[in-house]
Amino acid sequence: MENRTELDQLGEFGLIRRISTNAPPTRTNTVRGIGDDAAVLETGQNEYTLLSTELLLEGIHFDLSYTPLKHLGYKIVTVGVSDILAMNGIPQHLTVSLGLSNRFSVEAIDELYAGIRAACAEYEIDLVGGDTTPARAGLALGVTVVGSVEKDRVAYRNGAQPNDILCLSGDVGGAYLGLQLLEREKQVFLENPDMQPQLAEHEYVVQRQLRPDARLDVVQQLRELGVMPTAMIDVSDGLASDLLHLCAESKVGAKVFEEQLPIHDKTFLAATELSISPITAALNGGEDYELLFTIRQQDYQTLLDGTTDISFIGYLTAEPGQAALVTKAGEQVDIIAQGWEIRA
């Protein structure tokens, strides 16, 4: 009899491990294959080529009942670009593949591409190819971004050392709360189509969800300041989950200080309205597309003086896999991938 193992028994990361274990690289110019934010390829004398790909599906990654196509176009580029930035690289080229049901008009696709082009202009990248195909239902979007990085500036997930300082760009938790508000308004609308959406004061978090920006500015600043991050990842799954990836790959632990977590005033406001803990949103929200990275202690002052939008949220320890949040009350709380538990 045939064995059948359900996909959810493995989970996404289990599936990726299973795939990558069975596909070891053989080409000498494959510097890093599956397992980081982007693949690292040797193509030139002084630089590596970075390659990252994403597949985004209607009904899973986006809901067109409240997502303008122009924003969606911008967001899919952000998602792809963010993976290249997370290697400390500069994004350069983009391909977009579309699977389209006949529900979509040419004007709808024009809107999508208006967003894609706006993002290309913002990130200074070129749209260089793609594929268009009919789909039986819905919208499927394949996004591939190619970038480059000087060989001595590539930042993997596994380079962090104990005592390195944990840095986070921008603020977190907003995109998740924006999504919750949009879902709430959708339900209200479905129950009573005459109701108007109540989102005016929540523009910030809604924007964080619908049209997030990738942090090209941070990668450029690090370059200008001459600071080399020891490890880097982008915050797409949520700060807790992505921190745990970085710790696991670097075989270190982490302490994060609650009072240092960057949470926007508007995120607090939305959290209060939705009765969600802002700390939970910040740790587990996801889709913020901020950069989480580590630096050596001697680079701290340079970064403190030279940047305005970086928070120093904690430091790394020599205890692999042990990540803890130090609360304002001084308690230590284990950070786990989904939610968090009091340790003792």
Place this chain on the structure above:
Amino acid sequence: MENRTELDQLGEFGLIRRISTNAPPTRTNTVRGIGDDAAVLETGQNEYTLLSTELLLEGIHFDLSYTPLKHLGYKIVTVGVSDILAMNGIPQHLTVSLGLSNRFSVEAIDELYAGIRAACAEYEIDLVGGDTTPARAGLALGVTVVGSVEKDRVAYRNGAQPNDILCLSGDVGGAYLGLQLLEREKQVFLENPDMQPQLAEHEYVVQRQLRPDARLDVVQQLRELGVMPTAMIDVSDGLASDLLHLCAESKVGAKVFEEQLPIHDKTFLAATELSISPITAALNGGEDYELLFTIRQQDYQTLLDGTTDISFIGYLTAEPGQAALVTKAGEQVDIIAQGWEIRA
């Protein structure tokens, strides 16, 4: 009132033109963007990086009721690799993104990757990344292939000149007839599940459909023989359609000799059984993943002596857009993208 233009008014190629017209490249290292088989990027001293991406959707590009997942895995790599070869390049790296409904088990994904790995071994490329995501229904596959080519060996679609010789690798029409046979057996099975498939003598064409090979060997041979194709495209949409693309891009016409069209004995057999003209299958079938390319006349003897699987099917003329089939009876028949018409 909002305008609504249906996608089928534009067609796939119209949509691609619309997208590319509005997205001119701005980076100096974008050598060629949208519009050829792959994007051409400047990344090193002596070589270009080639980038190509495909999106393949269940129910549109493949039918899992008769496609073994292992064959599908192999085929999606072939499809991606073929685009790199069509630039006269060498494929090197692959990413595969999966959108999966919970209908698929881990064992099913293992089968798919067994095919992907077999193709990676065959083409000597590395699987270096991807993305896995749940899907509401069906299987979505995003395939990106990166390759390289020496700057003086890149073959675009637009380099052909009048009097160049038109060359075609392997044979054509088989993949299309294989698909027709598989569809026929599926209908028989749906009407009477006790019937056994009648495909034993059609293994060749069925294999051409389910597990096609990309012609890495041809690109390698051209290199070894020192022959530089003046233009090149892969036969994915059908010989007629792809020839017309090459002619349009190169601003030339073509004459193709019916008696030179490479059609396999098993393709004739299947065509007879299905009452389909083998010439129609050869011209309009698609999915053969052979290479159609042009050479200067002085390279003809070298290729004739040095290769075994190349047919010289015709030559180019100075009449842009005029492509004709010269029949065995000496008649000239216009070649059009779908089907063909007697000219006078």
